Amino acid sequence: MLAAIVTGGCFPCRADDATAGKKSADERSSPSRGLPAEVVTNHTITLNGEKLAFTARAGAVHLRDAQSDAPQADVAYVSYERAGAESLSRPIAFVFNGGPGAGSAWLGLGALSPWRLHMANALSPSAPPTIVENAESWLTFTDLVFVDPPGTGYSKIVGDSEDLRKRFFSVQGDADALAVVLRKWLTTHRRLASPKYLVGESYGSFRAVKLVHALRERESVGVTGLILISPVLDFTWLDARNLLSFAAYLPSFAAVTRGAKDRAALADVEEYAGGAYLTDLLKGVRDADALSRLSARVAQFTGLNSKIVSQLGGRVHVKTFSRERARDDQRILSAYDGEVAGFDPAPFSQDSDWEDPVLDTLRTPLGAAMSRIVTEKLEWPINDARYEILNAQVAHQWDYGRGGRVNAEAVSDLREALALDPRLKVLIVHGITDLVTPYFATKLLLDQLPAFGDGSRVQFVVLPGGHMPYVRDESRRALRDTARISVERN
Template sequence: MKRQAESYFGVLLPASARTIVCLALFFPAWSGAARPALAEDAPAAASSKDAHSNADRDRLPPPAITEQTVDLGGRVLKFKAGIGAMPIRDESSGELLAEVVTTAFILTARDDKPETSACRPVVFAFNGGPGAGSAWLDLGALGPWRLPLTGAAQAPSAPPVVSDNRESWLDFADLVFIDPPGAGFSRLAGNEAARKKLWSVEGDVELLASVVRRWLQQARKLDCPKFLVGESYGGFRAPKVARALQESENIGVDGLILLSPALDFGWMDGRNNPLADAARLPSLAASHRDAKDRSEVADAESYASGDYLADLLRGPRDAAAQERIAGKVAGLTGLAPERVRRLQGRIGAGDWVFEADPSGRAIASLYDGATMEANATPGRRPQEWSDPVLDGLRAPLATAMTALAIEKLKWPVEARYEILNDRVSESWNWGSRRRSLEAMTDLRRAQALDPRLKILVAQGLYDLVAPYYANKLLLDLAPPVGAPDRIGFLALPGGHMFYAVDSSRAALRDAARKMISNE
């Protein structure tokens, strides 16, 4: 499958997507809904029974709750794990539109001492895509168990064996992983109209905000600290979900943690925008140098936002500017000067995929520019290719999550786990043009409305899909709202899923602990 840089970022849906979510979790029974329609997951009304019976009959299994333990390097945590489906029904017709699966981990004891906090912080985490399952964050970084994601693990046949995750956030927060319809085990059950509602930018945001609020009501945790974690397109979703919670669901969140976020699509899709080239250049240099710290590419950042941008704006007709660019960019990236000249100094992510290895025997990953795999057509640019990181990890992650749900969490699901659902990403309704979408406005408005709201942005140095320097520039260009330390920024070794690197996962955990625990 040909992998495009734009394939896996999520989007939001239209305001017409008014739905009612009936929760079926492992917490005490929910007593009611803020909206009318359905207060419990009852069969459809008799008048519409024939139209809805098939969707209602083909349901996911009832929720499962298990008692679990995890060892964080000599410290044992006991917790309840719950996995189940939330039925999503149209509030006027009662039609089942979808089932949204949540996986929750709730701490009960530490080293055999009961957990005494009546109101632990709650982290709601979702991935992007659209169509990416939450296993990336669950088994990759935050959850109680972890699957290795680097080296030999990046192969479809790699054994999907999970182990206790010493960097799990369960140590300082309860965790709820959400899979929108079409991702993970969550599924669409309705007709074409339901698909258009739920696979769109605004409808997606509305749905996620509703799920978060209803989960909090169900668990009696409305007064507990609340945090949203979004990765990739999920990082685009999170500021919009925070605003929807504030303004539509009457819920405030304490913090947003955005991992490799798509804050402004124009800075990633900017084929005619030299700022996009300047923002990508430090990630190309970091990939070439295998940089272990942002300080190692300080020269690339300085050049990208200074002389490089100035010479790009002089245009290809300025021969002297083109020569300066060719020499400097070649030195930063390791690309041949003549190749830089042919590209007029503008090195796209796709160019790097095929040019990083001058022999043509290997291709690089869009999601981690420092990672390469053998080229199936040595010496030639293939018409189609599989990304070494994104596609290599599909099978191990999906298999591990399926085994975890069935064997450890005792949820007898038969559905396939969608780790990256191409049908969702290809069918997504972006509203107008995707290139015009951004989340910085939502981020600023959410911040302005709530002076307590904290934000952490964390990224990988080798990420060519959502370059770290692009988001750093966007954050620096935004007008200050409140204290300067309200927004934290980390650029760590690794690619789009930078938490696959042990040191980066630990650094992310430490930064999240500091924010969530208010240290």
């Protein structure tokens, strides 16, 4: 999800491993002791007619100050490991969502876990949180560890210092702390020798790229591969002050208008957006001929009223497209999937604000389903704690560093990682109707990367659907198959 710490160590911190002990449930879940100790359970599901046995763990890594031993944060995780597999050669993937402020249940119960939320009719806050066995689970080819950074899921900051909160809610502090969490999890569960993957969605992809450096330099942990879903790699490309952003969004607008399912159906739009459109944009609004040309083409590709597009100078913002595209029907489009529409709460007002028809409908059943998984299936004695599926306060307080959010980028980190480690491979997956992190922005950024010896090291795949393409059954299957090939080729 994308919503709108001290260098050199984990400020500094150490981690007390949360492992299953012999304490009573009441003692383990005592608020004074933070999150409960790890609980281990065994399960079996049926995938394609075959039984798959696995071990599940629900627990937390407790971060403490290395000097004072003062508690800092409890970072919760849920993991799934296939039974009977050789752990030294078995891949293991650490999974993060974004926001910042989103819990890992989006990817976990949306696509990857052994169980998932039943998506039929799930785009409703009142939809029952029905859990089904996930035929598309990634557990068939990799073990999975879902990590919730502080302020998301069940994870929480337990220190009282405001400075501590600021460090956790920052780009560098987030990467440093999570690097410690991953290293300690791997050490405790004897998985340091396993091939390691980082999977991230939206800002979680930004986080995953940053983690590669923190893991390598601070924790002596190497990463085999990155799987980035709907990534934001450079926030500049999402800001309207950058003319390139209008070109980045145009193919996704056209995908909504045409009902396109693949890039082949948008070849003419991509060619125009990366060529003549940019040329006319750079000529400026005083060039009447250029303005007329680009306004006509943009109206054609977006299906918007030509008068509105002309008034905007051919520079269409996401919110404008989302409202004007279906305004005659008194509906608004989701930025998270432009093919999904909801009712406009103020259809006759000049301006309107609305909850997103995908993000803000799916979050409720997903959060409820995660609570059911943890308490009913994994038996973690979390008691009455709420699973934080999407924490707006984290997003609002996030420190992107010097220059702020608009200048934050992870492309240079990705470039460094690929140049340094010739074994590292990257898979990037986008939804074609995603209006939050448009696929064409990433495509244009990747075009600027050298081959680093083998251009196939970075794969770029566009699927039907939006920011969470796995909401659609066919895209969830395609995402699994693409990820499996990426992991197996290593």
